[in-house]
Amino acid sequence: MIRQGPILSIERLSKSYPTGFWRKPVRVLSDLSCEVHANEIVGFLGPNGAGKTTTIKILNRLAFPDAGKVTLFGGQVRDGADVRRRIGFMPEQPYFYEYLTGGEFLRLCGQLCGMSRADTESRSSELLSRVGLSGARDTAIRKYSKGMMQRLGLAQALLHDPELVILDEPMSGLDPMGRMEVRGIIRDLKAAGKTVFFSSHILSDVEALCDRVIMLHKGRKVAEGRVEELIGAETLYIELVVSPVLPADRLAAAGIPPDAGYAQGALLVLRAADNGQANRWIAGLLREGGTVLSCVPVKKGLEEIFMERVGGSDSTGATS
Amino acid sequence: MLRRIFSIAANTFRETIRNKILYAILAFALFVIGMTFFLADLSVGDFARIIADVGLASIHIFGVIMAVFLGITLVSNEVERKTIYILLSKPVRRFEFIFGKTLGLSVTLLLTTLAMATVLFLVHFSYRYGGRAEVGIFIASAGIYMELVLLTCLASLFSTFTTPVLSAIFTLSLFLVGHLTKYLYVLGDQSKVEAVRWASRFIFYLLPNLENFNWKNEVAYGGLKSFSILGWAAGYLVAYAACVLCLSCLLFARKDFK
DSSP states (O other), X not given: OOOOOOSEEEEEEEEEEOOSSSSOOEEEEEEEEEEEOTTOEEEEEOOTTSSHHHHHHHHXXXXXXXXXXXXXXXXXXXXXXXXXXXXXXXXXXXXXXXXXBHXXXXXXXXXXXXXXXXXXXXXXXXXXXXXTOGGGTTSBGGGOOHHHHHHHHHHHHHTTOOSEEEEESTTTTOOHHHHHHHHHHHHHHHHTTOEEEEEESBHHHHHHHOSEEEEEETTEEEEEEEHHHHHOSOEEEEEEEEESXXXXXXXXXXXXXXXXXXXXXXXXXXEESSHHHHHHHHHHHHHTTOEEEEEEXXXXXXXXXXXXXXXXXXOOSOBO | OHHHHHHHHHHXXXXXXXXXXXXXXXXXXXXHHHHHXXXXXXXXXXXXXXXXXXXXXXXXXXXXXXXXXXHTTTTHXXXXXXXXXXXXXXXXXXXXXXXXXXXXXXXXXXXXXXXXXXXXXXXXXXXXXXXXXOTHHHHHHHHHHHHHHXXXXXXXXXXXXXXXXXXXXXXXHHHHHHTTHHHHHHHHHTOSOHHHHHHHHHHHHHSOOGGGGOOHHHHHTTOOOOTHHHHHHHHHHHHHHHHHHHHHHHHHHTOOOO
């Protein structure tokens, strides 16, 4: 299969921000390079202060790099209106004109994107319904909750049916139901042939959604790859669930050390280091009258990979 | 391009006319203009002239307060509230944003100036001792409005790179200096040093000459004869405002939003 060129290409991007007249500028991005291909969902991961939002601002012309190049759809990012029409963007914790209603705000966005009034109205209705805000169309934005603002932010990003959707922390401020809905919308976008590039520090969301991830720490890329490649074949341990909870002497007789697991109600959960040890323990457990209910190899998750790459203790925001 | 500028202008207009502080200033201005009806009775001389004189001065002062108050926050509010992130991520060029914001505020100022001028006209017309339909009130108000537009452009220029407080100080300083530049020219011309004469002329042409829009005295003393002066002043406004807006756009074009 011939793969198309990237629709987003970042080459050796660096950015510093001045911190005062006399003080040294703080470098927030160093030599970042990565690519996003059509119809991918790419997660941009990193703790707070890693440089995710700065990168996204550069992609949206809200900041300018000190060095490096961003190419969108084969043209430079500054190419302007034509390129911008193909991109939808939702900033982190989006803010809107509070004196407008949700419907009026989307109408303004439609006008800025060059959409006809009829198109704007029909897309607004469709999207407000999709994000669960159809009842709040005529409500002033100042009365919206944080979650509603987040949903409206998503609606305005998708209003002009962009090919590339850039979302900065789209799950932030949402309740579990809202997060699930946003995950559904992102999956629908991929199914419709769109490309999604989103930043997050909620690793479980990224792991569940993304084709590829790019990990950032202190402005530098620390890992990039397909989720299954990063997670890889490496098994952390093999988890055995046994019933009933055997006493210590029978576990010892089965060749299982006392600190190999823990009791969880009427079940005993054991962690074997590898397949060989798991096989030996299973044989011993069966011999001692136990029943092995399950035997599951537990692989590394993105969280473990992330903590490994950023050194664990000095990351501040990587959670869940 | 024009559609985007008009959309931003319409939104800015909507934002400013919903500003409660603007209404407070406007209400106070209308009250003061209305009070000139009674003030004239307390003074000696040409009563109707007092009404025109004090009324136009009120329109001028309150107009400047509105222009500076709204102008200095024109860009900075959008940056502080991060609403600019959404606008500039759309197919909107940064100069379109600046033009749209300035246009929107100019429309708001047009309505407020028109409201104040109309009230003054009615007060002047209805005054029982020598009141008459003085069209000059609208001509002088048009001059004040043009000055307000220029101040708005200057305030928006400052708001692209500094804080609202500093923007207000810079704009008000230029407002004061702008009414005194002719003295700078005259004083410079009296110097025997050629360099001083050239420097004073350079500064005279560089700074806004707001006296070009000032016809208050002509109206009060009945010397304003023709609408043609509006044309020359409008030409000066367009040329000067274009330069200021171009400078704003240049400064804003490479601004980073942290």
